Amino acid sequence: MKFLVDAQLPYGIKQHLSSIGYDTIHTNDLPLRERTPDWEINKISEEQNRIVVTKDKDFLDSYLLKNIPKKLILITTGNIRNKELFFLLINNFPQIFNLLETHNLIEINTREINGI
Numbered sequence: 001m002k003f004l005v006d007a008q009l010p011y012g013i014k015q016h017l018s019s020i021g022y023d024t025i026h027t028n029d030l031p032l033r034e035r036t037p038d039w040e041i042n043k044i045s046e047e048q049n050r051i052v053v054t055k056d057k058d059f060l061d062s063y064l065l066k067n068i069p070k071k072l073i074l075i076t077t078g079n080i081r082n083k084e085l086f087f088l089l090i091n092n093f094p095q096i097f098n099l100l101e102t103h104n105l106i107e108i109n110t111r112e113i114n115g116i
Helices: 010-019 037-046 058-066 082-100
Strands: 002-005 025-026 050-052 072-075 105-108 114-116
Touching: 002 058, 010 025, 010 072, 010 082, 025 072, 037 050, 037 058, 058 072, 072 082, 082 114
Parallel strands: 002 025, 002 050, 050 072, 072 105
Antiparallel strands: 105 114
16 A cells, blocks of 8 residues: 555654555655645546545545545544644554555544545
């Protein structure tokens, strides 16, 4: 699995995924950094077969209307501290990885993780 972590998410998520062996980039690694437009993130995800990890619901619209990106992890926690978000993801990566085997859309909030 390869990941592309969007700008609203802590860089530490990218670092953690990389440290456990996943090919991961963060929008801050791209030339336009946090100003990288959604269409370019989608293009990179398609060209490099990356799963987009984001809080931006515009990606959900694109996924539902165009099936781009092919796989999406959408975080719908609302405003929580980055530290809480980081631990929410880190503690649930095994479940998230299992869901990605059979689902193309994963929604994560503070109460549950669902494969759709």
